[in-house]
Every structure is written in structure tokens, then in C-alpha cells.
Amino acid sequence: MSPKILIVDDDANARLILTKILAKANYEVQEAKDGTEAMEITKVFLPDLEIIDWMMPRADGEQVTKWIKCDPTLKSIYIILYTSKGDTKDRVRGLQAGADDYISKPAPHEEVLARVESGMRMRALYKEVQELTKRVSVLELAATVGHEINNPLNVIYLALDMMRKYINQKEYDKLDKGIELIAETAERLKQLSRKFVELKDARSTSYVESLNMIDLYGGKEKK
Numbered sequence: 001m002s003p004k005i006l007i008v009d010d011d012a013n014a015r016l017i018l019t020k021i022l023a024k025a026n027y028e029v030q031e032a033k034d035g036t037e038a039m040e041i042t043k044v045f046l047p048d049l050e051i052i053d054w055m056m057p058r059a060d061g062e063q064v065t066k067w068i069k070c071d072p073t074l075k076s077i078y079i080i081l082y083t084s085k086g087d088t089k090d091r092v093r094g095l096q097a098g099a100d101d102y103i104s105k106p107a108p109h110e111e112v113l114a115r116v117e118s119g120m121r122m123r124a125l126y127k128e129v130q131e132l133t134k135r136v137s138v139l140e141l142a143a144t145v146g147h148e149i150n151n152p153l154n155v156i157y158l159a160l161d162m163m164r165k166y167i168n169q170k171e172y173d174k175l176d177k178g179i180e181l182i183a184e185t186a187e188r189l190k191q192l193s194r195k196f197v198e199l200k201d202a203r204s205t206s207y208v209e210s211l212n213m214i215d216l217y218g219g220k221e222k223k
Contacts, residue, residue, distance in 0.1 A: 002028040003120050008038040009053040021109050035059025049119045054083035062097045069098030076126050078119040148192055155185045
């Protein structure tokens with residue numbers, strides 16, 4: 001699939017020129033004529049990159065940028081502000097709003113393509129980091145489950161072995177000890193299950209070597 005770009009500009013000629021340049025470079029391009037329309041299209045089109053004019057009716061480029069960067073599902077979109085505002089203070093203001101790059105109008109077609117290609121590389125790196133983060137999270141979850149579940153299971157197996165011994169020795173009056181131990185361990189597993197369900201802000205803690213596991217107890221000792 002071709003990378004997707006949304007061009008946001010109230011100037012129809014500017015949109016047409018950028019669309020031709022980018023479509024020729026094999027990008028999938030959509031257009032928005034103002035900031036409000038850009039917000040609506042962004043949620044559906046989910047572009048990889050947006051080229052946004054600063055001065056627009058209804059919602060300007062700064063507002064659109066802030067809106068995108070404040071949305072967890074959209075904040076990875078690479079944003080290039082494309083505007084005649086060329087003062088340093090304007091560039092700083094745009095970057096503070098969340099823009100990733102800034103191009104002053106008018107810009108050579110080669111510069112636009114170079115900035116877009118650079119943005120796409122940054123976007124690809126971001127996706128790669130996100131994927132690696134997910135893989136690490138899966139490993140940490142597996143380590144946590146293995147560590148937290150194995151100990152109670154070992155206790156249950158120990159209690160069962162003890163109860164078999166009592167049965168073989170016909171010491172039935174001692175079976176209550178094993179039953180009590182299994183019941184306590186089952187309750188511990190129930191509480192552990194509740195912690196997994198309630199887990200929201202997961203933090204990692206050192207487990208073995210370079211592998212971490214999820215801290216279910218917020219740095220406190222488990223009971």
C-alpha cells in the first residue's frame with residue numbers, strides 16, 4: 001500500500017500543485033480545504049503524513065496540529081506546516097504546537113519531496129519502535145504470568161502430594177491441612193487474576209538478566 005498524505009490548504013491551486021507532485025511520487029493523496037474538514041477526513045483517512053497550511057478559515061494549522069497530537073490514536077501522524085509565516089518565532093510556535101517539520105512558501109518541489117520522504121522515514125521508524133515495544137510487553141507479560149502463577153501451582157502440587165501421603169497412611173484426619181493450603185492458594189490466584197484485570201499503568205521491574213516483568217504491586221511487597 002502506498003503511504004497516505006493529507007494536504008490541508010484553503011488555496012485550491014496550492015492543493016492541486018502538491019497533489020500532482022505527491023501523486024507522481026506514488027503517494028496516496030487526499031485534500032481538505034480547511035482545518036475543520038481536515039479533522040473530519042483525518043479520522044477516516046488515517047494518513048501517515050499531513051501537509052498543513054497555517055492560515056485557514058474555521059480552524060488554522062496550529063489548531064489542527066494540536067488536535068492531532070493530543071489524540072492518542074492520531075499523534076504518530078507526521079505533520080509538516082506549509083506556510084508563508086517564516087519568522088523564527090512562528091517556526092518555534094509551530095513546533096511547540098506539535099508539528100514535526102516546517103516548510104516556508106513558496107518551496108521548490110524537490111524540497112517538498114525531500115521533506116516528505118524524510119517524514120515517511122521517521123514515521124516508519126516510529127512504527128518499528130512501537131512494534132518492538134509491543135513485543136517487549138508480550139515478553140514481560142509472559143515472564144510475569146510464569147513467575148506469579150508457577151509459585152502457587154507448586155504449592156498446590158505440594159499439598160496434593162502431602163494429601164496422597166496421608167491417604168496412603170490412612171491418616172485422614174490430617175487431610176484438612178492439605179485442603180486448607182489449597183484453598184488459601186486458590187484465593188491467592190483469584191487475587192492475582194484480579195490484579196491482571198485491574199492493571200492499567202503497567203510498570204516494569206527487573207526479572208532475570210535482560211528480561212523484565214510487569215510490576216503488579218506498584219513497588220510494594222506482595223502479600
